[in-house]
Each structure stands twice: as structure tokens, then as C-alpha cells.
Amino acid sequence: MGANVIRGIDRRRFLATGAAAVIGAGVATRATALAPADVPPGGALRSKAPLPRPYQVPLPIPPAPRPLQTAGGTDTFQIVQREAKLEILPGLRTTCWTYNGTFPGPTIISRSGRRTVVRHRNELSQPTVVHLHGGHTPQDSDGYPIDLTMPVNSRLSVEDAMAGMDDMGETHGNIAYGERTYTYPMQQRASTMWYHDHRMGYTGSAVWHGMAGFHLLTDDEDEALALPRGERDIPLMIVDRAFEADGSLMYPGDPNMHSPGVSRNHTAGVQGDVILVNGAPWPVHRVQRGRYRLRLLNGSNVRYFKLALDPPPPGGKGLVQIGSDGGLLERPLRHDTLRLAPGERFDIVVDFSRYRPGTKVRVLNRFGSRTTADVMRFDVSPSTRAVHDDARVPDRLALRAESVLDPAKAVATRTFEFRHSGRAGWTINGEAYRPGRSLTRAKLGTTEIWRFKSVFFHSIHVHLDPFRVVSRNGKAPGPFDHGWKDTIAMGPGETVDVAVRFTDYTGHFMLHCHNLEHEDMAMMADFSTY
Ligand code: C2O
Ligand code: CU
Ligand code: CU
Numbered sequence: 001m002g003a004n005v006i007r008g009i010d011r012r013r014f015l016a017t018g019a020a021a022v023i024g025a026g027v028a029t030r031a032t033a034l035a036p037a038d039v040p041p042g043g044a045l046r047s048k049a050p051l052p053r054p055y056q057v058p059l060p061i062p063p064a065p066r067p068l069q070t071a072g073g074t075d076t077f078q079i080v081q082r083e084a085k086l087e088i089l090p091g092l093r094t095t096c097w098t099y100n101g102t103f104p105g106p107t108i109i110s111r112s113g114r115r116t117v118v119r120h121r122n123e124l125s126q127p128t129v130v131h132l133h134g135g136h137t138p139q140d141s142d143g144y145p146i147d148l149t150m151p152v153n154s155r156l157s158v159e160d161a162m163a164g165m166d167d168m169g170e171t172h173g174n175i176a177y178g179e180r181t182y183t184y185p186m187q188q189r190a191s192t193m194w195y196h197d198h199r200m201g202y203t204g205s206a207v208w209h210g211m212a213g214f215h216l217l218t219d220d221e222d223e224a225l226a227l228p229r230g231e232r233d234i235p236l237m238i239v240d241r242a243f244e245a246d247g248s249l250m251y252p253g254d255p256n257m258h259s260p261g262v263s264r265n266h267t268a269g270v271q272g273d274v275i276l277v278n279g280a281p282w283p284v285h286r287v288q289r290g291r292y293r294l295r296l297l298n299g300s301n302v303r304y305f306k307l308a309l310d311p312p313p314p315g316g317k318g319l320v321q322i323g324s325d326g327g328l329l330e331r332p333l334r335h336d337t338l339r340l341a342p343g344e345r346f347d348i349v350v351d352f353s354r355y356r357p358g359t360k361v362r363v364l365n366r367f368g369s370r371t372t373a374d375v376m377r378f379d380v381s382p383s384t385r386a387v388h389d390d391a392r393v394p395d396r397l398a399l400r401a402e403s404v405l406d407p408a409k410a411v412a413t414r415t416f417e418f419r420h421s422g423r424a425g426w427t428i429n430g431e432a433y434r435p436g437r438s439l440t441r442a443k444l445g446t447t448e449i450w451r452f453k454s455v456f457f458h459s460i461h462v463h464l465d466p467f468r469v470v471s472r473n474g475k476a477p478g479p480f481d482h483g484w485k486d487t488i489a490m491g492p493g494e495t496v497d498v499a500v501r502f503t504d505y506t507g508h509f510m511l512h513c514h515n516l517e518h519e520d521m522a523m524m525a526d527f528s529t530y
Helices: 002-033 203-208 220-224 516-520
Strands: 069-071 074-086 094-099 105-111 115-122 130-133 179-184 191-197 212-218 233-241 274-277 284-287 291-298 305-310 319-324 327-335 337-340 345-351 360-365 374-380 412-421 425-428 438-442 447-454 458-462 467-472 487-490 495-501 507-513 524-529
Touching: 074 105, 094 105, 105 115, 130 179, 191 203, 191 291, 191 345, 203 516, 212 233, 212 291, 220 327, 274 374, 291 337, 305 319, 319 337, 337 345, 412 458, 425 507, 447 458, 447 487, 487 495, 507 516
Parallel strands: 074 115, 105 212, 233 291, 284 374, 412 447, 438 524
Antiparallel strands: 069 074, 074 094, 115 179, 130 191, 191 212, 233 274, 291 345, 305 337, 305 360, 319 327, 319 345, 360 374, 412 425, 447 495, 458 487, 458 507, 467 495, 507 524
């Protein structure tokens, strides 16, 4: 026990010096020169491995296994968490922590209204926690950060696994040994969700090493629309990483996971110099001259992207947004660029028939520089023959209008300030995360206004139910704030009001920064529902 206390103190001191310096620099120099919520400052790790030229590696599509069993309204999947050596950079092997041996993990496809059960078996050497991001999930399956699943073959004690955490008191999680069954009722509308590790103190490291995958939810409303489907419906997980000379992943945290946190230069968040899409560096994908649905996810620990098509199609506005975190928009929105903060999803349709046959369309990152300015490329088929494409983007997408949350009916306004506090590190309302302590309580079925205030770059995520953005800095929502959101980008000095209503499940849920290093260094809070 004594050792834990000392580690806890170290962790605070570590943060107080490291992060405060970074914050000072970030806010004073870069942030003032940029539009709010543009791009967080911070240097990236430099890979030591030789990097391939962009647009050589084909885009992988993660496998989408059929359920093991489908019975009585339940679809059951099995995932084994294990190390795997993957060829990410051509010719090198990278040891990843995977779901079923791939990165991204398998894409799970569920149908709204049918329960999905995922059995996870932990064959890794450290404890894990799985969270379904975007899921409307009861607490016991939501990936509460101390509900550890201990490795199948290890003697690691729960106490050792929690070493270095501050303020745990007598709190302990619901511990499983070897395997855990997560149950998702899927009483929610179609959306692009993702699952990833959520262990207290180590989420950044676990996700960086490969623990992330897509979970897609379909429903009648989505399927009734003539949106692109099959091989023209592609999930794209965009992340940055950095690699050591031998191909292993570079991460500035404790490799033995005995103490959380990252080295001093990276307390603002860990960024790499290689962009991976579905696990491949700057990949290329051959497309027909037709419409494609691209489900974009920024799965990075901290990097923001501002995506643009190069060249843009004649007439511009090539990125037609049909959905956001929480599913279809009411109406499509046409963009030239899309900004994605960590954890956010944008469901878009790109019509490649607007391009001449044979055009090579790059997806660029306008927030990047050098290697991080390239993302991937779509090579439009050179064939001049017309392709069959009966996909459409109707003017009206979601049938249920947005009357759903009326901010005028809000019963309370709660303010959450995301800031760095010298003593406690990255905090919400001055508090470092402590499991079991709720910052607020919300009554199921009532609407509240949650006011997020930020003095730095934070990507703010709320579990359990999505929200609607009511205002940004006292004005109308920004161009990327539309629809049902569960994650929202914030820049220095910003205030965002959202309307939220929790339903169905009582218990403790989380609200946190999705900059995974901020999250690990305690920028997380519980809220409880009753
Ligand atoms: Cu995507 Cu609480 O996380
Ligand atoms: Cu979540
Ligand atoms: Cu943050």
C-alpha cells in the first residue's frame, strides 16, 4: 500500500511540472493565432523506422465476422484479446495488442433492437476494459474504468494493477478473471460506433497499441434510404502512430504499465508522424465512378484532422455529411473540409462520378505538416463505361425530426470546466478522476443543459446518451456540431452548451476528455443517473 501512495504523489508532481509548462506555451503562442478549436499544439514523436512512400499500401477493410450464435433476439460474438505481430510498415513486424489478431479489430455489426453479446477473453499480459463508444449501455457493460478483466494466464494482483492511481480509497471495481461478457441492449438508432480499451490510467497506451475496432449499428430507417451499401460502405479508422527502428510502436509511457502517465514532453497528448487508415500507412483504394459511404472515425489519441479532397470535385463540396456520432442527420450537409477531433465520427457520401475516369483523389489533412498532411488516396477507375449506381442522398435523411430535445425544457444547467490545475493535473471542475465520486446527478428522462468550458484543446465525450449542441460561444452551433453528438471539439477559451437527456439506465457513467493522455491523467468524472 505504501508504494501506491508514493507513486500517487509522484504522478501529481510529474503532471504539475510537465503539463503546466506545455499549457503555458500552448495557450500563449499557438492558440491565440488560430481560430478556436482549430488545432492543438504539440510536437509529434519521430519514427525511427523507414517509412513507406504514401499511397503504396492497399486499404485494408477490417473483417466483419458473423455472430457465433443468433438466438432469441440475441447475437453473440467472441473476441480474444491477444498480442499479434502485424505488418504495418512494409517489411517490418509490429507487436500489437489486438482484438482477434487484427488492427482495427473485427467490425461488429448489430441491428437496432436485437441484443448483442460480446464475450471477451483476455490473453494479454495486462488487465483490460472494453467500452462501446456511442453505445446506450447499462453501467455493468459500459466499460467502467476499474471494472478490469484480468489476464487469463497471469498472477498479477488487482492491487498491483491499480498501483499509481490517486485517491482510490476503498473503491474497487467489478473484477472479472480471464473472460467477461458485455451485453448491449441496442435500444438505439443506427450509428457508427467503435469499441476500445478504457482501463483507468492506461487507455492511451492500450488504444495506441491497437485496441480499437468498429461496431456498426443498422436499423430500418437507415436501410430504407438508398444510401451506398456493401463494398461501397466503408468504415475508415484514421489514427497517427510512431514506430521504433525495429517496427515496434513508440509510446512514451511505462512499458510495464506499473505507473500511469507519459513522459514530460507528452503530457499534452501523444502524437505520431505516421497516418494509418484501417491500420495501413497512407493507403490507397480503387473506387468505381459512383457514390461511396465513408464512415470516418478519428481514433487518434490526440491528433485533430481537417480532411479535404485534393483535387476537389468540380463545383466543390465533395464531402456530403449524412451522419454524425449519433446516427443520421435530419438533412445532408455539404462540406469542403471536415474537422475531426479524437473520438468523433462523421458519416459521409463521396460521389466519385463527379471526377473524370482515372483521377487520383488524395485525402489531405490540412492540420498536418510533412508526413501528417497526407491521409490516403482514392484512385477512380479509368473505365469510361457508366457504372451502375442507384445510391442516392435524399434531402431528408432521418424521419424523426429534431424536436427531440428542447433546451427551453431544461430543468438544470451544469457547468463543467476542463482545465489544468497545478496540484491535481488535468481536471474537470478542479477534480482529478476518482471512481465512485459523481460530479453531478441527473434524473432519467429530464433534459439538462451541460455547459462545457475549456482553456485548452479538449475533445469532450459523454457516455450513455448523445446530446445536441445548443450553442458554441453564445452563437449558433459550428459547422461540425450538427446532429446527435457524443464527442465535441473544444479550443482555448471556448464555451459549448449542449442539451442532454439520459434514459433507461441508472448508475455511474463517465464524462471525460477523449485526448487519451488527458483522460489517463485524470480528466474524467463520473456522473450518476437516477
Ligand atoms: Cu471513446 Cu469513454 O470513450
Ligand atoms: Cu463512450
Ligand atoms: Cu483534454
